[in-house]
Amino acid sequence: MSLLLSAHQIGKLYGLRPVLRGVSLQAQGGEFIALLGPNGAGKTTLLRILATLMRPDSGTLTICGSNALAHPDRARAHIGLVAHASLAYADLSAQENLMFYGRLYGIQHAELERRVEDALRRMNLWLRRGDPARTFSRGMLQRLTIARALLHNPPLLLLDEPFTGLDQTSAAHLSGLLRELVGQGRAVIMATHELGRSLDGVTRAVILKGGQVSEELRDDLTPDRLAARMRDVSSHDAPRH
Numbered sequence: 001m002s003l004l005l006s007a008h009q010i011g012k013l014y015g016l017r018p019v020l021r022g023v024s025l026q027a028q029g030g031e032f033i034a035l036l037g038p039n040g041a042g043k044t045t046l047l048r049i050l051a052t053l054m055r056p057d058s059g060t061l062t063i064c065g066s067n068a069l070a071h072p073d074r075a076r077a078h079i080g081l082v083a084h085a086s087l088a089y090a091d092l093s094a095q096e097n098l099m100f101y102g103r104l105y106g107i108q109h110a111e112l113e114r115r116v117e118d119a120l121r122r123m124n125l126w127l128r129r130g131d132p133a134r135t136f137s138r139g140m141l142q143r144l145t146i147a148r149a150l151l152h153n154p155p156l157l158l159l160d161e162p163f164t165g166l167d168q169t170s171a172a173h174l175s176g177l178l179r180e181l182v183g184q185g186r187a188v189i190m191a192t193h194e195l196g197r198s199l200d201g202v203t204r205a206v207i208l209k210g211g212q213v214s215e216e217l218r219d220d221l222t223p224d225r226l227a228a229r230m231r232d233v234s235s236h237d238a239p240r241h
Contacts, residue, residue: 002029004078004156004187005050010059012045012211019045020056021211027187029155032178032201034221035191036230037208043191044084044160046208050189051081051158064155077105080149082159086141087148090134094125094144097133098151105152119147124173138165146174150181157181159190163198175200195223195230209233 005027012020020042027033035043048054049061052072061068061075068075088097095116102112120126123143128136133144142165149157157178163171178188179201192198199205205217205226214233217226 002185003027004029004064005189006060006062007046007050008060010046010049010056010061012042012049012054012056019211020049022059023208023211023213024059025050025189025206025213027156027189029185029187030182030203032182032188032203033190034199034202034205035189035208036193036195036205036226037214038230038233039193041208042211043208047083047158047160047189047191051079051083052076053081077152078154078156080152080154080157082142082145082149082157082162084160084164086133086145088133088136088141088144091132093130093132094120094136094147095129097144098148101148102151107152115151119151122150122177123147124170139167139170142166143170146177155186157186157188159188159192161192161194162190163192163194171198195227199223199226207233 003026007023007025010020010023023046035046037043049056052068052075055069063075064078066074092100098116098119099112102116107115120129123146125140125143125147133141136144146162162174166174182188182201199221202221205221206213207215207229215229
């Protein structure tokens with residue numbers, strides 16, 4: 001397996017408050033990593049740094065062999081991101097949104113048209129391809145966001161709560177898609193608070209607490225076990241009397 005991401009001793013301050021305290025994480029092709037932790041643990045901040053949307057105050061980040069802090073544009077070509085915000089243009093159709101983003105990635109027109117159709121069909125949005133994004137439900141916008149993230153065939157996929165707003169059918173479809181991508185040798189890093197279907201296919205769980213890696217789990221990654229570990233982490237944060 002190839003090493004796609006290596007983050008070492010990542011630190012981040014918001015003012016004088018440390019949000020990340022020396023977090024190190026590696027991801028190889030074929031890995032599906034779940035980032036878990038209570039609210040405020042630093043999951044979203046870490047994902048934003050890994051996606052080169054935010055600079056850390058300390059540490060190093062290498063993506064697909066490149067120094068991502070020195071060359072973020074080069075790193076972004078290897079990353080597919082699904083963030084909290086859809087980043088879709090409300091007045092553009094689903095097809096127009098994907099065509100626009102595909103051109104930003106430099107995909108040639110004929111190839112781009114083929115990829116856009118394939119992505120919309122895969123996300124069950126083809127019949128709504130001409131509709132403005134503002135008419136889409138939360139779940140449909142999430143599917144459009146995922147389609148955009150996969151458009152340039154990135155080897156590394158970063159997801160922040162990707163199951164939010166999806167109905168059971170869409171959630172099952174996304175689970176299958178993520179397992180498929182991992183099986184193709186890509187790496188998936190997903191921040192989630194859900195311990196059900198979203199964990200299907202996860203190969204490693206990294207639990208953050210107070211901006212640090214509290215624990216890494218590789219075996220018996222069942223929702224029940226992870227829920228128990230999360231309760232244990234949270235209980236140590238409870239005030240003592």
